[in-house]
Amino acid sequence: MSSKITWPVPDPAAPPEAHPALVSAALSAARAYGEARAEHTRGELAESSRTGADGTATMRVDELVEGAIADTARRHRVNLLSEEVGFVDNASALTMVVDPVDGSNNAASGVPLSCFAGVMVEDGVPTEALTCWLDTGRCWHAIVGEDTAYRTSGRTELDGAxxxxxxxxxxxxxxxxxxxxxxxxxxxxxxxxxxxxxxxxxxxxxxxxxxxxxxxxxxxxxxxxxxxxxxxxxxxxxxxxxxxxxxxxxxxxxxxxxxxxxxxxxxxxxxx
Known part of the structure; x- marks a missing residue:
């Protein structure tokens, strides 16, 4: 686990209609993750130095990506709720709820299955979501009350699912x-x-x-x-x-x- 992950991380292909704070957070997450992979070995990315707000150990990769997202939240003047730092009050009616690197173990190991996920919440009510696959840049976006470009499979039975x-x-x-x-x-x-x-x-x-x-x-x-x-x-x-x-x-x-x-x-x- 001593080697670095050399494959580059692309910028996310977020849709232009997505909330600017979500787009900026996704971009910050991808770039911070790319920098972390370039500067640290797999072992270093997986190291834990503290306990996060969720009660679990914080990996270095989580900490580095979350720090970049926190800076983005301050710039956009929205509150932040994130798994490691918890709630950050930036005196706004809007809160960005994020999982900076979902699939942290995958991300630290170089398994290309991890993502950024963020939601805009206004006065406690979710309004919009953006999920971005970090290793590919592919994104999914949805706004409450509006149709999406994708649909579920529609399956109703568990057998054969x-x-x-x-x-x-x-x-x-x-x-x-x-x-x-x-x-x-x-x-x-x-x-x-x-x-x-x-x-x-x-x-x-x-x-x-x-x-x-x-x-x-x-x-x-x-x-x-x-x-x-x-x-x-x-x-x-x-x-x-x-x-x-x-x-x-x-x-x-x-x-x-x-x-x-x-x-x-x-x-x-x-x-x-």
Missing amino acids: ALGLLRPHPEIGRSWWHLAERAERVRVLGTTCLEAALVAEGSFDAFVDPGNDAHRIVDLAAALVMVPAAGGVVRDVFDRPLEIDTDLTRRWSGVVAATPELAERIIETVRG
Whole structure:
């Protein structure tokens, strides 16, 4: 793990209609990630120096990218809610909720499956989301109340579905296996925000945390805007309300599904 990742990181292809603060944050994230890969080895990117606001260890790659995004939030005079630094009050009615590098372990290792995900929130209500795949520059954008250019698969049945799942932790092994048995295809990519975008565009039928409570609101915020706009739903396995909250120690087991019917089948299987 001593070598550097030499492949360049492109600028994100964000749509021109996206909120300027989101576009700038995505661009800052991509460039900071590219600089981090050029200056640090894989081992250095994965090093942890402190505990973030979400209660988990902060990797160097997270810290470097989040710092660039925080500077962007100050320049645009919007508040920031991010997994490592927590809530930063810049005296605005607008808050940018971000996961700076979703898939941090992938990003530090050089696995090209990580993304920036950001949501604009006005007085507690999400209004717009932007997810950008860091290694390719590809972006997904959605505005509440407006149609998107992509749609979910429309699948309603779990049997034969293409699922994204978290890796099978021992405590959720039984529910993980019940889902896997009924699915036609299972993928474990290690990046919730990117997998949610793939559900929104119909590449996956659903993405599930089968009861491990691994998700913070920054993991699910973009999906809460993007997936319903594409015809899908986002729920918690245990039916806890998904709320934008500055307490990043709160956890959910997210279900991102192509249809309400499929989400219900998944939840029944996990809880049963």
